Amino acid sequence: MTGPDPSSLIHDLLSGTAPFALIARDGTTVEVLTGDVVDVELLRDIPLTDATGTAREVLALVPFRQVRERGFVCHDDGAPLRCLVVDERVSLDRAETVASLPSSPIPLADAGFDIADEEYADIVRRVIADEIGRGEGANFVIRRDFVAGVDVDPRVAALTWFRALLEHEKGAYWTFAVVTEGHIAVGASPEAHVSAKAGIVTMNPISGTFRHPAGGATAETLAEFLRSTKETEELFMVVDEELKMMSAVCSDGGRITGPHLKVMSRLTHTEYMLRGRSDLDPRDILRETMFAPTVTGSPMQNACTVIARHETTPRGYYSGVAALFTPNGATEGPTHDLDAPILIRTAYLVDGRLRVPVGATLVRHSDPDGEVGETHGKAAGVLGAIGAIPRDVPAAPADADPDAPVSERRPLAEDPAIAELLASRNDRLAPFWMNPQDPDGSGPFAGRTALVVDAEDRFTTMLAHQLRHLGLETRIVHWSEVTDADLDAADLVVSGPGPGDPRDDSPRMAAMRHVVGRRRAAGAPLLAVCLSHQILADSLGIDLRPLAQPHQGLQKTVDVFGEPASIGFYNTFTARVAPGDTQRGMTVGRGSVTTEIVTDVAADTETGDVYALRGPGYASVQGHLESILSRDGMRTLERLIAHVL
Structure with a gap:
């Protein structure tokens, strides 16, 4: 419904003490939510119904510390899972609302980053060397905070910044202000983390950051960014990571x-959309997708550990979500729709201190000084929009009418050369994930069962989805919970990928060695992937070595037993044989009988790096056949399974 006069309502919000939220997400209106605040401990405690069981609307601010619900580590600052239980919602005209909001600039005192540029660059170097360089993951996001003092009434500051963002930040998914006792959050998030409506789940991975040069972006400068290998692979890696989440919550995998462009005031990002079907409670969907790899890293569990090692202070709400649960009137299935943007490009005000957290995605190609610049660009995107620093004026395209207003100039995404560069990215990707998916139980291995052992990389959810497409009845078991009975009962065991050094003596590595060893000893069908491939190779007497340059998010075309295959690699270690070595023989004794076992080796002809192995009842692959980077992933997976079965 249409609400009251905006100027009257804004006056009441400024002079009152009750909590409220303002949300702009459709381009024409501002939603005003008022009600009571309830802090809860767990996502399942979000109060979606009242005492009578009647569905109600709730806006929840979900802090980063909620990753503890998934068993992940973090610096726990006790930031509350804060719920605004909505009593009243009104819809205001956006233009009229903007005109009613305060507009006087808010001065900042003692402004600057909490971590100096040189110190942040050193952190980047350590993460690349000590984490990515030692196999702990493909990419990690490490934050720093822009901080300043603010000597203005908090409500005035919140509504002033909200107006500035509405006027000067474009391309935001949500522009919002959430005002509760002792805490204010005002932002323009470019990224929808997850939404669920009418059984359709959507995720929106955004990555790759183009900082607009002075005067604004042009087709030429944007094209240079789109040709960057680092920026392209960064986006592919986060799409892979979010597909892991989609495969966990959606029956059809996603x-x-x-790709598309997400153009904002000072930055342009690249993005994909992921969609699938799910009948889960939206709180469960939110739990299984905590949190976006674009603001944490991958694999997710290890990313949290790395963040805890290299960030010395808690994150608060940065990289969490603002989750709006809206009753949908359904009598069956989920009773609420979910809309949850990531809490980035957000300013927080607590006890007179402004905090704008920003992070850079660190990958094997990262340049420390470039990542320092990325954090400056992201902070400037917020600070420029709220008027704390000067705002840029966009540059006009070369063929634009110089007298035309900015609003009438052709968007860069419509430039033919830009559109072609974007479309060309999909030539590298696996058709399997570009096409509609819904496993129907048929397939070449229908009637067989598969057990996937998860070694703390949820690529296993994507693998399981592919296995179901091949007809296998598939379940996933965590390495710490798998039993010998589980291993012995399955027709096929897929020993999964995971982070870390395969030569370690950790409990996880010992458990994965046991999985591989038990299946081999029984002569039972085994497929080993990435980390488990290295463990299998080690059991065959093949050397394991760290790569000189990690292959995190690298696409290569390799020979897999006589057939070329384009595969995505996420490995820091490799099994290695002498160049030209294509077979390994072993004599195995069982009682008084000895057997000669011959293993076929698919390896690089120059380096000897082993890409795949196969022998009696077993096969392995170093690459990730489930990755979007594996154009020939399904074909290769089917070949290897056919061999072991």
């Missing part, structure tokens, strides 16, 4: 569309 389909990707894009």
Whole structure:
């Protein structure tokens, strides 16, 4: 419904003490939510119904510390899972609302980053060397905070910044202000983390950051960014990571569309859309997708550990979500729709201190000084929008009418050369994830069972989805919970990928060695992937070595037993044989009988790096056949399973 006069309502919000939220997400209106605040401990405690069981609307601010619900580590600052239980919602005209909001600039005192540029660059170097360089993951996001003092009434500051963001930040998914006792959050998030409506789940991975040069972006400068290998692979890696989440919550695994440009005031990002079907409670969907790899890293569990090692202070709400649960009137299935943007590009005000957290995605190609610049660009995107620093004026395209207003100039995404560069990215990707998916139980291995052992990389959810497409009845078991009975009962065991050094003596590595060893000893069908491939190779007497340059998010075309295959690699260690070595023989004794076992080796002809192995009842692959980077992933997976079965 249409609400009251905006100027009257804004006056009441400024002079009152009750909590409220303002949300702009459709381009024409501002939603005003008022009600009571309830802090809860767990996502399942979010109060979606009242005492009578009647569904109600709730806006929840979900802090980063909620990753503890998934068993992940973090610096726990006790930031509350804060719920605004909505008593009243009104819809205001956006233009009229903007005109009613305060506009006087808010002065900042003692402004600057909490971590100096040189110190942050050193952190980047350590993460690349000590984490990515030692196999702990493919990419990690490490934050720093822009901080300043603010000597203005908090409500005035919140509504002033909200107006500035509405006027000067474009391309935001949500522009919002959430005002509760002792805490204010005002932001323009470019990224929808997850939404669920009418059984359709959507995720929106955004990555790759183009900082607009002075005067604004042009087709030429944007094209240079789109040709960057580092920026392209960064986006592919986060799409892979979010597909892991989609495969965990959606029956059809998730389909990707894009890429698109997300153009904002000072930055342009690249993005994909992922969609799938799910009948889960939206709180469960939110739990299984905590949190976006674009603001944490991958694999997710290890990313949290790395963040805890290299960030010395808690994150608060940064990289969490603002989750709006809205009753949908359904009598069956989920009773609420979910809309949850990531809490980035957000300013927080607590006890007179402004905090704008920003982070850079660190990958094997990262340049420390470039990542320092990225944090400056992201902070400037917020600070420029709220008027704390000068705002840029966009540059006009070369063929634009110089007298035309900025609003009438052709968007860069419509430039033919830009559109072609974007579309060309999909030539590298696996058709499997670009097409509609819904496993129907048929397939070449229908009637067989598969057990996937998770070694703390949820690529296993994507693997399981592919296995179901091949007809296998598949379940996933965590390495710490798998039993010998589980291993012995399955027709096929897939020993999964995971982070870390395969030569370690950790409990996880010992458990994965046991999985591989038990299946081999029984002569039972085994497929080993990435980390488990290295463990299998080690059991065959093949050397394991660290790569000189990690292959995190690297696409290569390799020979897999006589057939070329384009595969995505996420490895820091490799099994290695002498160049030209294509077979390994072993004599195995069982009682008084000895057997000669011959293992076929698919390896690089120059380096000897082993890409795949196969022998009696077993096979392995170093690459991730489930990755979007594996154009020939399904074909290769089917070949290897056919061999072991």
